[in-house]
Amino acid sequence: MIPLPHPTQPNSPPSQVVWWKRWWRRLPPSRQDRFATLGPLLAVLLFLSAIVVAITYLRYEELEREQEAVTRDVEYAQQRLRLRLLERQEQLMRLAREVGNREIESEEFEFQVESLVSQFPEMLAISWVDARRNVLASYASPSAPTALVRPTGSVLSPGETDGSFDLARDLRQPIYSRPLGDDARNATLMLHVPLTEQGRFSGTIMGEYSIDGLMRFGVPPEIMARYAVALVDDRGRVLAGSLQTPTTVLRLLPWSNPPLEHEVPVSPVGNGLIVKAQGYRTSQDIVGSGFFWVIGALSALTVWMLLGTWRHTRRRVQAQQALVAETNFRRAMENSMLTGMRALDMQGRITYVNPAFCSMTGWTEGELVGRTAPFPYWPEEEHDQLAARLEDELRGRSTPGGFEVHVKRRDGSIFDARMYVSPLIDPKGHQTGWMTSMTDITEPKRIREELSASYERFTTVLESLDSAVSVAPLGSDEMLFANKMYRLWFGTRGQGHRHLVDLAGNQPSPSPDDGDAVDAFAGMPTETLTDAGAENAEVFVEELDRWLEVRTRYLTWVDGRLAQMVIASDITPRRYAEEQASRQAERAQTASRLITMGEMASSVAHELNQPLTAISNYCNGMISRVNEQRITTDELLGALEKTARQAQRAGQIIQRIRAFVKRSEPNPTQSDVAQMVSNAIELADIELRRQQVRLSPYVAARLPNLMVDPILIEQVLINLLKNAGEAIAQAGRAPGERYVELRVGPRRLDGVDVVEFSVRDSGNGVPNEMIERIYEAFYSTKSEGMGIGLKLCRSIVESHHGRMQVQNIYNGEEVVGCCFSFWIPVVSRLQNHSAAAGPATEPLTDTERAR
Missing domain, CATH: 3.30.450.20 (PAS domain)
Structure with missing residues (x-):
């Protein structure tokens, strides 16, 4: 049977829809509201599920890309380590060929080996071992452990080489050993390069590497910055670097990220040395998690709003009651106003007063309504004046800005008030009276008078x-x-x-006058x-x-x-004081240089004594052989040339000391960084050698010239190097640990290109409680110190628009040294001052310096 359409709906839907409509209409309104809420709720839940699935899928895609990046970077680090090991291997093989061909002897071998060890920090020791394991020549780095120092004539035991010596002898090719050493952090790696003489095995060139040095100088810094990188052996021991410990709390979360890591053997060493890297996982993906929680919060907010709408629908009946309450509220608000309201009819009779008006005057509404002038709140002495003003109000002649009157309270006190009058119009548009608002202005008037007095005081202060x-x-x-x-x-x-x-x-500057502008500064x-x-x-x-x-x-x-x-x-007195302080600072700098040279006097005298003694010995030898007539002309010329070189060396030392201590005005010029460092090292190295401290300088290539006073910068470097040597001597370090490292290189700080100078020592560092006061004048950490050296150093650096800092060097919780560093900007504001002062003076010639 075909259902007929509804008579009121020409286009009736199918019978199923009509059935649902009938079912819907039979439901009570509360049930309809509940079912109407289920549709949006279901849509919100489906949307949230789709978002969760999409985020999970994207997260897995991101993790796969990150794992690929870790693998690629670890392979790149392995290649860098491999290239570094092959380069050292090629150098040792070249040295082995020279030894096998008898092109060098033991002394030349030690000289070349010393150059290699000092040039490449990962090399700890290189030894020449014959076929019977006898050490013919050896050199170890000053920082190498005592076990690696092998004197000439000692014999290697089979346990020291871990079988790598025998493999090199049998295979006749370079062989790497497994990581050696009981302490994983001090493990070493041994390379044996075989020596052959007429086809026979004659020994090996044995090179020993620091695995920690390979880690620090072989792995690229950008890889170490992105990952936790470590070198481990086949037993899983960490030999260099560090690995992350997974956080337990993060692993308990369902959306926590799995650890990103990859490892690969280091060729050509083999599986005995493995480079392993882990991605840093200090926190969860904030963006992804945040996006998930935002979507969830928005979904929850949508659900809450739907429920709130449903509840609001149920409260629609209460709206009418709220209207009644609102009317009563507005009446209560009118009664609670702080402004007094008074209504007069056309004859001047009071018809309405609000509670604020009654509160101001102290009279009740019943006592005021219906009263005519004179009103009880008028002061007796002003009745005539107030009656005339009331007449003006009734005739519409009141001022729009209001007027001030005196009002008497019921207790007889008087206060100032301002009244505003406006016509009172009924709903039909007819005027039925006058509405007057009254405001108590006693306090504002008092404040205005105080402001006037304050202005007078302010003017008095400005005048004085x-x-x-x-x-x-x-x-x-x-x-x-x-x-x-x-x-x-x-x-x-x-x-x-x-x-x-x-x-x-x-x-x-004013805008151009076009003839029409009234003010030249318009616009x-x-x-x-x-x-x-x-x-x-x-x-x-x-x-x-x-x-x-x-x-x-x-x-x-x-x-x-x-x-x-x-x-x-x-500021005239201040300018004079600044000029005097500048002159005192220049004198202090000169005095500091003299004090420094005074402290280094014994070392300088010892340094000068060597060339002078050599000159004396050469002269005495030549005199003796000339008297005996057993010297040829070539021998005499050779001895004279050596004597001249020793004299030039002594002269250079004296000229350098004279140029350093010479008092002169600060003269910033375009100065070569490498030359300044070389001059400072030439003087400071004398004192460091006396204290048995090794200086390791490193100056980057192609550094730009700096606009500085070279003597002042050299003074800072000498002072820092001398302090580093004294700190090491005071710490009582072992001979292998007595070193100072001077590094000079470019750097970029806060968007400015600078050249950084850093001096690192192996002393006891600076106590934490003294770091804040170390730059104070007359404060020193040394018993014989005067406390002006570091103060002057920082003043010199800051006068060149640079900065200076100090920090201790830690190995775990132990202080193993201190680092003083300062940097000078490449583009300095001193260039403008130098250009304004005119061309720099010509440098002195050697003859002028000798004078």
Whole structure:
């Protein structure tokens, strides 16, 4: 049977839809609201599920890409280590060929080996071992452990080589050993390069590497910055670097990330040495997790809003009751107003007062309604005046801005009030009376009087200032304000104000006059000018013979014009004091250099004694052989040349000392960094050798020239190197641990290119409680120190617009040294001063220095 369409709906849907409509209409409204909420709720849950699936899929894709990146970077690090090992292997093989061909002897072998060990930090020792395991020659790095120091004539035991010596002998090719050593952190790697003589095995060249050195100098820094990299052996021991410990809390979370890691054997060593890297997982994916929680929060918010809408629908019946409550609330609000309201009819009779009016006057509503003039809140002595004003109100002649009256309270006290009168219009548009609002102005009037008195006090303070204060419109000689000091210096005219602005260079240039503009400064960004901070300048005023500090600021004057305020303070005594302090600083720098050379006097004397003794020995030998007539001309010339070289060396030392201690004015010039470092090392190395401290300098290639005073920078370097040597001597380090490292290289700090100088020692460091005071004048950590060296060093560096810092070097919790570093900007503001001072003086020739 085909159902008929509904008579009220021409296009009736199918019978199933009609059935659902009938079922829906039979439901009560509360049940309809519940079912209407289920549809949006289901949609929100489906949307949230789709988002969760999409985020999970994208997360897995991201983890796969990160794992591929870890694998690629570890393979790259392995290649770098392999290339570094092959380079060292090629050098040892070249050395083995020279030894096998008898091109070098033991002394030349030790010389070349020393150069290799000092050039490559990962090399700890290189030895020449014959076929019977006898050590013919050996050299070990000063930082190598005592076990690697093998004297000539000692015999290697089979356990020391771990069978690698026998493999090199049998296979006749370079063989790497497994990592050796009981302490994993001090493990070493041994390479044996076989020696052959006429086809016979004659021994090996044995090179010993520091695995920690291979880690630090072989793995690229960008790889170590992104991952936790370590070198491990086949037993899983960490030989160098560190690995992450997985966080237990993060692994308990369902969406926690699995650890990213990869490992690969280091060729050509083999499976005995493995490079392993782990990706840093210090926190979860904030963006992904945040996006998930945001979607979840929005979904929960949507559900909450749907439930709130449902509940709001149920409260629709309560809206009418709320309207009644709102009416009562508005009436209560009217009654709680702080402004007094009074209504008069056309005859002047009070028809309405609100509670605020009653509270002000102290009279009740019943006592006031229906009263006519004179009203009980009028003061008796002002009845006539108030009656005349009431007559004006009734006739509509009241002022729109209101008027002030005195009102008497019921207790007889008087207060000031301001009344505003407006006509009272009914809904039909007819005036039925007058509405008067009354406000208590006793407190505002008192505040206004206090402000007036405060203005008078402020003017008195400005008049008594030691600084000249003036305000004038832009581009005009009119004076808007000038205090007593300004009038004393410049009079009452505005020329002095304009003169100070011109000297300070803070006068904005007006817009071009096109003949139509009323103000030359029209269109300028006045809001930007008035919001800007004050500008300072120090100028010399010849008319006053004074140095003035001029501070200018733009402001909007009371009449709306843009004005400029100038505050000029006398700083002549301060300028004289700064000049005197500058001269004292120059004297202190010269005195510091003299003190430094005085402390190094014994070392310098010992250094000069060597060439002088050599000259004396050469001369005595030549005299003796000439007297015996057993010297040839070539031998005599050779001895004279050696004597001349020793004399030149002594002269160079004396010239360097003379140039260092010579007192001169600071002269910033374009200076070569490498030459400054070389000059400083030439003097400081004398003292370091006396203290048995090894200096390892490193200066980067192609460094730019710096606009500095080279003598002052050399003074800073010498002082830091000397302090480093004294710190090591005071710490009592072993001979292999007595070293100072000087590194000079480019760096970029806060977007500025600088050259950094760093001095690292192996002393006891600086106590933490003394780091904050180490730069104070006359404060020293040494018992014989004067406490001015580091103070002067930082002053010199800051005078070149650089910075200086100190930090201790830690190995775990143990302090193993200290690092003093400072940096000088490549582009310095001293260039402008140098250009303004004119061309630099020509450098002295050798003859002039000798004079």
